[in-house]
């Protein structure tokens with residue numbers, strides 16, 4: 001009975017907005033270890049967290065990171081490793097933290113993607129950006145070319161803010177004067193150019209087309225071979241089409 | 247050995263990060279900021295609507311988390327939700343100090359950001375798909391309901407303070423709050439299935 005009355009108040013309680021006598025009442029009740037209400041408070045904390053996370057995404061100035069670290073006496077080490085590869089590599093390993101997603105299978109796939117990034121990225125900044133995208137819990141991903149012996153295989157990762165990351169292997173060597181072009185294809189719309197890239201000698205490619213992308217209307221990612229300067233619409237049959245399904 | 251170490255780093259979750267914060271690993275703070283700094287900043291900015299103030303408050307929030315992380319239970323605690331609550335409270339405190347509510351406000355934020363408040367939350371609490379559902383539910387609220395929810399979450403007003411602010415009877419405000427939260431709760435339950 002009392003639990004039924006209190007359940008209405010959990011969110012406000014967790015937000016610190018209950019006034020007495022309700023606050024005193026709910027606290028006394030919780031101290032008695034009521035299981036129903038403890039679970040209710042937990043659900044309320046989850047709802048509150050999600051409500052707070054709805055705040056529109058705003059990018060803080062890059063200086064803020066330095067200030068935050070300075071305020072706890074931690075030195076900013078991230079940028080220092082631009083000076084040398086061995087240090088860079090060590091820091092890279094630390095930078096590759098795995099955000100939030102706990103699912104084992106997904107963890108395995110992500111770890112694989114990260115190894116690919118580490119092996120294929122030609123520049124540190126590119127590697128950092130690619131790993132940052134992989135680290136986002138909301139990044140969606142699609143596998144393409146599975147079970148096909150010849151054509152390119154790989155993965156596409158999409159993040160609304162950070163963009164589209166393509167990891168591909170088995171790409172055929174490009175004819176002279178040609179390049180690969182990435183396309184984002186909105187639902188019911190024409191392909192939009194999303195950048196040019198090359199593959200390495202082994203036929204691997206890592207390409208990040210920086211965001212934002214409208215994830216809700218995106219239906220597929222494609223890659224075609226185009227003249228070196230790029231095209232505004234595909235001029236050859238795409239050799240990769242990765243469909244994003246909900 | 248190296249591989250195992252690598253893999254551990256690759257698959258680190260909040261639990262390991264919390265444990266490193268407790269060990270005062272200097273890199274842990276950088277990782278915490280990289281994980282939640284932007285979210286905390288976005289939330290604080292939404293509340294205080296001033297970039298310079300928001301930056302100060304983010305700094306304060308992370309310092310507070312750093313100073314209180316020993317009370318956090320890495321096994322059961324939810325780091326992200328805790329950081330967000332701390333960030334919100336700093337921003338609400340700021341609003342209160344600006345409009346002179348600090349002294350007379352009957353409500354106390356401190357107790358509600360103790361890390362123990364964030365134990366055993368489900369792992370996927372900060373999942374984007376869930377957030378999208380909730381966003382839609384929020385948009386479906388009627389204007390009164392939306393108003394009181396914003397006043398609670400982003401202005402830190404108690405129901406009595408809301409009634410004063412918007413010049414409505416307390417009973418009416420309570421009805422709006424109750425019905426709005428019901429809609430949001432139901433959405434959350436439906437999304438969890």
Ligand SMILES: [Zn+2]
Nearest residue numbers: 003034036037
């Ligand atoms: Zn109870």
